[in-house]
Amino acid sequence: MSTATGTQPTPAAETPKHDEGVTSAKAFYDSLASKKRPKLPKPQNAVTIAVSSRVLFNMSEDRKMYEEEGVEKYVQHQQTHEEEPLKTGPAFPFVKAVEEVNKQLRALYPDSEELFDIVLMTNNHAQVGVRLINSINHYDLNIERFCMTGGKSPIGYLKAYLTNLYLSADSEKVQEAIAEGIAAATMFIAKKDLVLSEKQLRVAFDGDAVLFSDESEQIVKEKGLDSFFEHEKKFENKPLAQGPLKCFLESLGKLQRKFHAKGARLNCPIRTYLVTARSAASSGARALKTLRSWGLEVDEALFLAGAPKGPILEKIKPHLFFDDQMFHIEGAQELGTIAAHVPYGVGQKYHKSTLKEAEKK
Missing domain, CATH: 3.40.50 (Rossmann fold)
Structure with a gap:
């Protein structure tokens, strides 16, 4: 297929040219391959941690809009700003540390599925999902399993996802989870920043x-x-x-x-x-x-x-x-x-x- 200007495509025998920082086609494609997301473990083998969107990201202002202006205004705002990454929340450093542990486990046990698996468990509407996905990709998080319940409590899905720990900003949902026999806790933002370990x-x-x-x-x-x-x-x-x-x-x-x-x-x-x-x-x-x-x-x-x-x-x-x-x-x-x-x-x-x-x- 020719380009819009009529220029013919590069013949297959020719080596594609890339930026100076990539010295060969092999290095270029290796760099793409290195960005491939790791394969997710089967839920029955994993340590599954369900995190709400309000602890993974700082959505305090968004929550205020939801409570004061209603769900339609909230969803419209999220769609309008879906290319703008959300700010990180209190669970973010924990999730990044978990992913580092997975990286080291995969190095020692390449075929093992005994790994952490993060699930985004939220009562957000599916229309908000694009902004959540874009934010996760922006921060290069390996989160592929989502549960968006459109305003309903997600607690009923925790056992179906084989959840080992549930982290939320909503104390009532946490109490529901504990009543169901699931480890759970209500997270709070620290009042000053500490430098946390990136390797442990x-x-x-x-x-x-x-x-x-x-x-x-x-x-x-x-x-x-x-x-x-x-x-x-x-x-x-x-x-x-x-x-x-x-x-x-x-x-x-x-x-x-x-x-x-x-x-x-x-x-x-x-x-x-x-x-x-x-x-x-x-x-x-x-x-x-x-x-x-x-x-x-x-x-x-x-x-x-x-x-x-x-x-x-x-x-x-x-x-x-x-x-x-x-x-x-x-x-x-x-x-x-x-x-x-x-x-x-x-x-x-x-x-x-x-x-x-x-x-x-």
Whole structure:
């Protein structure tokens, strides 16, 4: 086929010419091939993380338009600006770190499908999808699975996508997910920027009502600290029941062991932390023995005996910190930690008003 000016195409035998930065046709096509997206794992083999559009991207102004001007104006705005990438949100560094782990796993295990898989799970309308796709491509994210539910709650789809963790800006949807037995948390934007590792995914967990059940917190609230310490000493060798995030730590541990098997324990690109208000001498043993009984471990365990968690987290610089107490979330936010609230256990009735206020900020 000739061009619009009538110029004949380059004969097949001739070598195409390219920019000076590409010295040969082979180098040119190699550069294109290098941009090919990696093959996605089968869902049954993957660690699937569902993220909402409002945590992957910063859509606070868009959300305000939706609430004040309605869905039609919102959809029209997204279509008008669909070539303009959305700004990054609190889950973005976590997703980028996850993709780095996948890159290193593929290098060690080229045929393995035990990888992270990110799903965009949103109640946005399909008409907004083009802007979301363009934004994902702009940031070169490997996200191919989408669920856009057109204003309906996406929670019913989480199990169908075999979700291991759900991250959202909507606390009510997170509560729905946890009620369905799915690990979930409400994400918040940090109030200052920290430089996070680009080569190592770091995830920090609170203990009670996050990794473990809230049975010990119930004793504290009902009978006080002295009774709590007595209880933990008495039942030191009885494992705590599991909490809502235990299964996600289990998923992280499964991928960590793949690196350990290749002699990469010390420079593993996944690092986990237990950051708990428990005191080591009085109640720490039961927490560690519980993890051991589950066949799980954390890389670092920090027992703070009631001290603020923010300064410790500022040193750790996790991509994500999970806690069930809003005052710990807020303290972490103030010092730059990306935090996620787990609505579980006896304290949640008290936290609901605080949580709603935090969502508005």
